Amino acid sequence: MANYLKEKIDGFAEEANVAHLVKRSNMQVWADSFRLLFEVDEQEDERLVFDVMEWLPSHSFWRINVLSGSTFREQFLKLVLVMHEDKAKRRKGSGGGGGKSGKTPIPIVQQSSNPEDGPSEEEFAELMRQAQASQAAKTGERP
Template sequence: MQGYIKDHRKELLSDIWAMPPLYHRVWQWLKYHVNHNDNEIPMNDGTRLHIKKGQHLTSVRKIARGVGYYEKGLWEEPNPKTIDRILKWMVKNNMIIVENGKDGRQYTLVTILNWESYQMEEAPKRQEKEIPKEKPAKKQKQEKYPEGSPYHNMATYFHGQVSRVAKEAGVSHLLANSDMQKWADEFRKLIENNKVDKHLAKEVMDWVVKDPFWSKNVLSAKKFKDQFAKLAIAMNKSKAPFDTPVQQADPRDKEIEFSKWMANGGDPDAFDWSS
């Protein structure tokens, strides 16, 4: 048997609740067995009996068996006369109607009065299993600096340069998780915010990876941007020619030169003593 019925708490205040327990047991049995949909049953005389919602075709003996119970391991079943007396009490209290067939023996049709009004009203809505909504696919995050863009190109170029330095120094793991988007953003800040010329930035990139000191200390775009001023100064200083001391003229050089002049028969008055 499937399905369910609705019991009201107000039944605790009803007359049947004040009667012996078998009365309420019979009442519950009837509520459990009445039809929930209209139906037709073929009869022995070839006719069909229409059974409506809230009705049940049964017999006094069947009800007696239905409300039986075990007590101390023995099956106890009320007397059919007791069941008949209970049904009549229910009829008198306007709870049910009992119809009998021909000669009072063909069938017993029990109708629960006001079945629809108290059973269907406020009928509990069957909670449908909520189907979880499919989560919308996450939109792929659009890269701010796509491949081929100027700042992305600067990032990948410099990453390739410092990667060679890191490999030679045995610290390649420091660049394993480099984010080219972050590197590209550092170069954007360098060019747009710090107003550094791209050609100068490229020149410093090539120089810094060759410098013995800075090549070991600048292994990221952020460090390159933060130290750029120092790097550019150091680069320019490294390229400036060394100042050569001016050689002072020795006064004796002119005397030696004059002696040679005279030895060669030169005119003393014609010798050029200017430097």
Template sequence: MDVSDIKNVVVNRVSDIRNLPTSDVTDSKSTQSKVNNSKLNKNIINDNKEKELNKNNQSYEENLIYCKLSKRLYEKILINDKYFDKPDFQKWDEDIRLIIEKDGRPIEDVENVIDWCQSDSFWKSKILSGQSLRKNFSKIIIQMNEDKINRSGNQIPLPKSILAQNKESSEPEEEFTPEEIRKINQDVEKYKKILFEKRIKRDTKILRRVQ
């Protein structure tokens, strides 16, 4: 096949394509559009599934925290009363969730309050549920902080400069020799005499003015 033959084949092929019915071209475009839409819908579905999965994982982790705190409270109560009835943990979980999410309490504060209230002689008999914990949370944390201050004896850290002065003042004083002591006494007497003379002069001036 020479070049002219190849050219004729190409021309004929182009002509065949141009002579295709319009419906065939439209059907082809419609099919491709359906394929693209199908892929798009599939991607959207996959994204939604992934978001839902992440949301479920986050919800599971949060619920796990509430469960751990409920169990922590129950175990602390059992230390004081080993026959304490097993509670409705689902209700306790909800109360603790409200403490954290609605009341805005940090998880660390909840842990500390649970531990402290069950070691306090007054509150350990009052906090026997998640509901009572939430109801009295503010009172407990205030008293807990006051207790920490009282235990520390209200001690305020002194500045380093004062601590250094105290350290210097705690060192043993240098002892003077008898000769040094005698000289110091002479100087004291000398200054006493000077002060006395100045006072006399001052009083004399005042008397003259009065006269």
């Protein structure tokens, strides 16, 4: 596990072109941190530990703040909580969460070769009002 975390850290340091700044590490100390995570902290789920290590490079804050085995152990609970929150946000944001997004649905107008089949003037005006309100909300203006 210590070697795996070190590979992850070295990987994102290399991507950021700062690999030369990553210190040589005493992997025995890192391994001891993982031993303590399981024996003293009573972490039982090895898969969860690996999942956190996989997720770590994707989080802009934690990947620069967890650069050793001891820090990984110290912050493990926070890392797990943030990882779960991050994954829940991604599921919700992808549209697969099934929850309400709070956005006003815009009805889809069926395509037709007949121009008379488009939205009526009232429907078009309502769609334009919704678009203007949405744009105003994004910029903080009043519609």
